[in-house]
Amino acid sequence: xxxxxxxxxxxxxxxxxxxxxxxxxxxxxxxxxxxxxxxxxxxxxxxxxxxxxxxxxxxxxxxxxxxxxxxxxxxxxxxxxxxxxxxxxxxxxxxxxxxxxxxxxxxxxxxxxxxxxxxxxxxxxxxxxxxxxxxxxxxxxxxxxxxxxxxxxxxxxxxxxxxxxxxxxxxxxxxxxxxxxxxxxxxxxxxxxxxxxxxxxxxxxxxxxxxxxxxxxxxxxxxxxxxxxxxxxxxxxxxxxxxxxxxxxxxxxxxxxxxxxxxxxxxxxxxxxxxxxxxxxxxxxxxxxxxxxxxxxxxxxxxxxxxxxxxxxxxxxxxxxxxxxxxxxxxxxxxxxxxxxxxxxxxxxxxxxxxxxxxxxxxxxxxxxxxxxxxxxxxxxxxxxxxxxxxxxxxxxxxxxxxxxxxxxxxxxxxxxxxxxxxxxxxxxxxxxxxxxxxxxxxxxxxxxxxxxxxxxxxxxxxxxxxxxxxxxxxxxxxxxxxxxxxxxxxxxxxxxxxxxxxxxxx
Numbered sequence: 001x002x003x004x005x006x007x008x009x010x011x012x013x014x015x016x017x018x019x020x021x022x023x024x025x026x027x028x029x030x031x032x033x034x035x036x037x038x039x040x041x042x043x044x045x046x047x048x049x050x051x052x053x054x055x056x057x058x059x060x061x062x063x064x065x066x067x068x069x070x071x072x073x074x075x076x077x078x079x080x081x082x083x084x085x086x087x088x089x090x091x092x093x094x095x096x097x098x099x100x101x102x103x104x105x106x107x108x109x110x111x112x113x114x115x116x117x118x119x120x121x122x123x124x125x126x127x128x129x130x131x132x133x134x135x136x137x138x139x140x141x142x143x144x145x146x147x148x149x150x151x152x153x154x155x156x157x158x159x160x161x162x163x164x165x166x167x168x169x170x171x172x173x174x175x176x177x178x179x180x181x182x183x184x185x186x187x188x189x190x191x192x193x194x195x196x197x198x199x200x201x202x203x204x205x206x207x208x209x210x211x212x213x214x215x216x217x218x219x220x221x222x223x224x225x226x227x228x229x230x231x232x233x234x235x236x237x238x239x240x241x242x243x244x245x246x247x248x249x250x251x252x253x254x255x256x257x258x259x260x261x262x263x264x265x266x267x268x269x270x271x272x273x274x275x276x277x278x279x280x281x282x283x284x285x286x287x288x289x290x291x292x293x294x295x296x297x298x299x300x301x302x303x304x305x306x307x308x309x310x311x312x313x314x315x316x317x318x319x320x321x322x323x324x325x326x327x328x329x330x331x332x333x334x335x336x337x338x339x340x341x342x343x344x345x346x347x348x349x350x351x352x353x354x355x356x357x358x359x360x361x362x363x364x365x366x367x368x369x370x371x372x373x374x375x376x377x378x379x380x381x382x383x384x385x386x387x388x389x390x391x392x393x394x395x396x397x398x399x400x401x402x403x404x405x406x407x408x409x410x411x412x413x414x415x416x417x418x419x420x421x422x423x424x425x426x427x428x429x430x431x432x433x434x435x436x437x438x439x440x441x442x443x444x445x446x447x448x449x450x451x452x453x454x455x456x457x458x459x460x461x462x463x464x465x466x467x468x469x470x471x472x473x474x475x476x477x478x479x480x481x482x483x484x485x486x487x488x489x490x491x492x493x494x495x496x497x498x499x500x501x502x503x504x505x506x507x
Contacts, residue, residue: 001022001080001082002020002022002033002037003033003036003037003040003042005080006018006020006042019046020037020042020046020047021046021047021071021074021076022046022047022048023047023049023050023052023066023069023070023071024047024048024049025050025051025052027049027063030047030049033047034047046071048066048070048071049063049064049065049066050065050066050067050068050070051065051066051067051068051091051092052069052070052123052126053092053095053096053119053122053123053126054067054068054069054092054095054096054099055067055068055091055095056094056095056098057094067095068095069108069126071130074130075130075131075132075142076130076131076132076142077132077140077141077142077143078142078143078144079127079130079131079142079143079144079145080144080145080146081123081127081145081146081147082146082147083119083120083123083146083147084119084120085120085149085151085189085191085193086117086118086120086149086151087118087119088116088117088118088119089116089119089122090116092119092122093116096109096113096122097113100112100113107129108122108125108126108128108129109122109125110168110425111125111164111165111167111168111169111425112160112161112162112164112165112168112425113161114152114155114156114160114161114162114165115155115156115160115161115162118151118152118155120148120149120151120152121152121161121162121165123146124144124146124152124165124169124196124198125165127144127146127198128144128169128174128198130142131144131200132200133200134200134201135201140201141199141200141201142199142200142201143176143197143198143199143201144196144197144198144199145195145196145197145198146195146196146198147193147194147195147196148193148194148195148196149189149191149192149193149194150191150192150194150473152166152196153178153194153469153470153471153472154469154470154471156467157280157465157467158278158279158280158465158466158467159280159427159465159466159467160467163466163467163468163469164425164468166276166468166469166470167277167421167425167466167467167468168425169198170273170276170277170419170468171273171277171419171420171421172200172420173202173207173208173273173419174198174199174200175196175197175198175210175273176197176198176199176202176206176210176211177196177197177210177211177212177213177245178194178195178196178197178210178211178212178213178470178472179194179195179197179213179215179241179245180192180194180212180213180214180215180216180472180473180476181193181194181195181215181216181233182215182216182217182218182219182231182233183216183231184228184229184230184231185219185229185231185232185233186228186229187227187228187229188227188228189228190228190230192216194472197245205248206248208272208273209270209271209272209273210270210271210272210273210276210470211245211248211268211269211270211271212268212269212270212271212470212475213241213244213245213267213268214265214266214267214268214472214476215237215241215244215267217256217257217258217265217267218233218237218240218241218254218256218267219231219232219233219234219237220232220234220237240254244267244268245268247268248268248270249268249270250268250269250270251266251268251269252266252267252268252269253265253266254267254268265478266476267476269475269476273419274413274415274417275412275413276468276469276470277412277413277419277421277466277467277468278410278411278412278413278466278467278468278469279410279412279413279438279442279464279465279466279467280408280409280410280411280464280465280466280467281408281409281442281445281446281459281460281461281463281464282406282407282408282459282460282463282464283406283407283408283409283446283450283454283457283458283459283460284401284402284405284406284457284458284459284460285401285402285405285406285407285454285456285457286391286392286399286400286401286402286456287391287392287399287400287402288385288386288387288388288389288390288391288392288402289352289379289383289384289385289386289389289392290348290349290350290383290384290388290389291348291349291352291355291379291382291383291384292345292347292348292349292384293340293341293343293344293345293347293382294345294346295345297381297382297384298337298340298341298381298382300381300382301336301337301340301377301378301381301382303381304377304378304380304381305377306373306374306376306377307333307336307374307377307378307381310329310330310332310333310374311326311329311330311332311333312325312326312329313325313326332368335366335368336363336368336370336374336378338366339362339363339365339366339368340359340362340378340382342362342365342366343358343359343362350386350388350389350390351389351390352379352383352390352392353390353393355382359375359378385402385404391456399456399458401460409445409446409449409450410467411438411441411442411445413438414437414438414441417437417438421434421437421466422434422437423466431461431462431464431465434464434466435461435464438464439461442459442461443459446458446459
């Protein structure tokens with residue numbers, strides 16, 4: 001990659017002064033790169049054999065393997081990479097999490113870490129850490145191109161590591177464009193791939209925007225496959241993608257081949273940064289329970305852990321004491337059941353408050369003073385969800401939420417919100433300042449989309465999360481209506497005739 005890039009740049013500008021730097025984990029690839037540069041009489045001092053992300057224990061490695069970043073103090077004007085797709089970073093986990101926990105944004109991974117089974121976004125964070133200061137800070141700025149599969153575009157729930165990394169990049173206005181490439185472009189995989197262009201020196205007309213380019217139909221078939229590589233970009237296709245990027249046009253058109261015919265399709269779209277963000281709000285509904293001390297429900301009490309624990313003992317060494325504690329516990333269980341049978345077994349309580357008053361009365365008459373976990377076990381055994389029952393309320397009179405009816409809604413960010421959002425990236429970050437900005441927006445959404453269906457619902461703003469995703473395929477999807485039924489029917493009849501003719505020849 002380094003050698004070919006140098007050749008291309010030199011063709012454009014023979015006087016260009018280039019310094020080539022690189023790091024490679026695979027020993028064969030590292031050796032090939034060094035050999036290629038040596039043949040061309042190029043220095044290889046700036047090529048490092050090692051793990052870019054970092055490994056704490058690298059005793060098994062040899063041949064000058066460097067278990068960390070080989071260019072820790074370097075910054076670069078242009079960077080590009082093709083990291084492995086969907087490869088777990090378990091070997092680097094201790095090193096990365098140690099840097100994340102101890103250095104935060106002073107290290108490379110301050111925005112977060114992705115799931116262990118895909119480290120793609122770790123490489124992008126590593127490259128961002130090596131950007132020059134932007135022009136507004138008297139720096140030269142930098143540009144990054146990195147090839148990903150589809151996973152970094154959208155995997156990870158709101159507030160997850162992947163989502164927070166995307167949020168950090170987009171809210172800092174570093175994501176310039178994402179170009180979707182055709183499938184079957186690489187030797188060892190046939191999946192669709194995407195080029196992310198990241199920079200901290202956007203042109204004025206591109207600031208606050210992200211361009212999405214659909215290049216999935218810009219290719220031609222190879223005469224001979226190379227592994228899983230069957231498609232490639234011709235110079236004309238590359239020029240067309242460059243034109244789409246340079247034009248920076250909303251709904252930019254390009255001629256592509258579709259179903260064997262040439263047609264014009266929208267291949268470029270422009271979005272504000274905030275359009276990739278969303279709020280994940282938690283919608284609660286009140287807990288409504290009825291209660292009854294019937295024999296069927298009393299039988300459920302024995303299934304409750306807190307009730308079972310009454311007849312257990314932690315005295316493992318003294319068998320007599322252990323047996324005594326068990327007998328005392330079993331006696332208490334029977335006393336509780338006898339007290340509960342003093343309630344009217346046929347009465348169905350529609351109010352928890354009324355049931356609690358009668359429960360406290362029978363327990364007091366029986367001389368029983370139970371701990372809170374046992375009381376909760378009784379309520380869980382004798383209670384059932386009932387949409388007609390009264391709302392259960394806490395000591396302050398607020399309705400208690402029913403976890404079984406809890407739901408979440410995805411709400412787009414408000415049109416007038418300013419980025420970056422007032423929210424830190426760690427899991428325990430307070431959402432108070434964010435809620436002040438979005439509360440009215442979320443309540444309006446809830447009133448329009450939720451309350452018409454469930455009028456007793458409310459939003460628990462303390463559970464609000466922010467997410468970012470880039471649904472590129474969704475934005476370029478073009479609906480293709482199915483063929484007319486009579487056309488499909490004629491095809492089926494034609495196939496039936498062909499099958500009958502073939503059977504006739506056999507018979």
